[in-house]
Amino acid sequence: AQTVTQSQPEMSVQEAETVTLSCTYDTSESDYYLFWYKQPPSRQMILVIRQEAYKQQNATENRFSVNFQKAAKSFSLKISDSQLGDAAMYFCAYLSGNTGKLIFGQGTTLQVKP
Amino acid sequence: DTEVTQTPKHLVMGMTNKKSLKCEQHMGHRAMYWYKQKAKKPPELMFVYSYEKLSINESVPSRFSPECPNSSLLNLHLHALQPEDSALYLCASSQLELNNQPQHFGDGTRLSIL
Numbered sequence: 001a002q003t004v005t006q007s008q009p010e011m012s013v014q015e016a017e018t019v020t021l022s023c024t025y026d027t028s029e030s031d032y033y034l035f036w037y038k039q040p041p042s043r044q045m046i047l048v049i050r051q052e053a054y055k056q057q058n059a060t061e062n063r064f065s066v067n068f069q070k071a072a073k074s075f076s077l078k079i080s081d082s083q084l085g086d087a088a089m090y091f092c093a094y095l096s097g098n099t100g101k102l103i104f105g106q107g108t109t110l111q112v113k114p
Numbered sequence: 115d116t117e118v119t120q121t122p123k124h125l126v127m128g129m130t131n132k133k134s135l136k137c138e139q140h141m142g143h144r145a146m147y148w149y150k151q152k153a154k155k156p157p158e159l160m161f162v163y164s165y166e167k168l169s170i171n172e173s174v175p176s177r178f179s180p181e182c183p184n185s186s187l188l189n190l191h192l193h194a195l196q197p198e199d200s201a202l203y204l205c206a207s208s209q210l211e212l213n214n215q216p217q218h219f220g221d222g223t224r225l226s227i228l
Contacts, residue, residue, distance in 0.1 A: 033214045043202060045157070045219035052214060091156055095214070100145070101170070102217055104156030 031097030
């Protein structure tokens with residue numbers, strides 16, 4: 001079975017600084033995709049960034065980028081120039097290419113300090 | 115604005131009541147999902163519909179009954195719920211043709227069982 005682990009229950013960052021959220025996963029599948037979702041207190045789950053496992057190049061979306069280390073099964077999220085609106089719970093998620101199931105990590109609550 | 119619309123946003127019901135949660139999307143997605151999320155926890159998959167047919171039931175108790183009347187609508191019928199069923203219920207949708215497509219989530223229905 002596939003598992004996703006986020007080892008940091010809570011993180012904090014100063015506004016305008018950079019923060020990295022960690023995620024590791026375990027799988028024997030070769031066909032899978034990885035995502036980071038953000039869930040603010042307003043509760044909507046918002047897609048932040050996605051990474052196809054077959055692509056070596058790390059995905060980037062504006063201030064958000066990932067460090068995808070396939071051999072290490074690591075998928076960390078870097079947020080640059082942190083903004084107050086980035087405060088939320090962040091979930092790392094694994095999508096199985098075989099079953100279509102989305103498996104979430106336990107989440108990391110990010111606090112942004114002004 | 116979310117592309118997946120869920121109603122109602124809040125629902126309080128007694129254990130003997132019958133109610134329904136509704137979800138609607140107009141993105142042409144052919145896969146729709148129900149998740150249950152407890153506070154500060156990741157979403158847990160309940161049901162998956164693919165082309166309006168139930169494809170996955172994650173051993174959910176029969177007091178939860180899903181229904182997919184057409185490709186845009188997904189319902190979750192509730193009957194004789196227990197206090198532990200109080201949670202945020204999230205609906206999501208995705209394109210079915212490509213399994214690498216991310217799921218798009220609604221704002222959720224906050225359900226409280228008295």
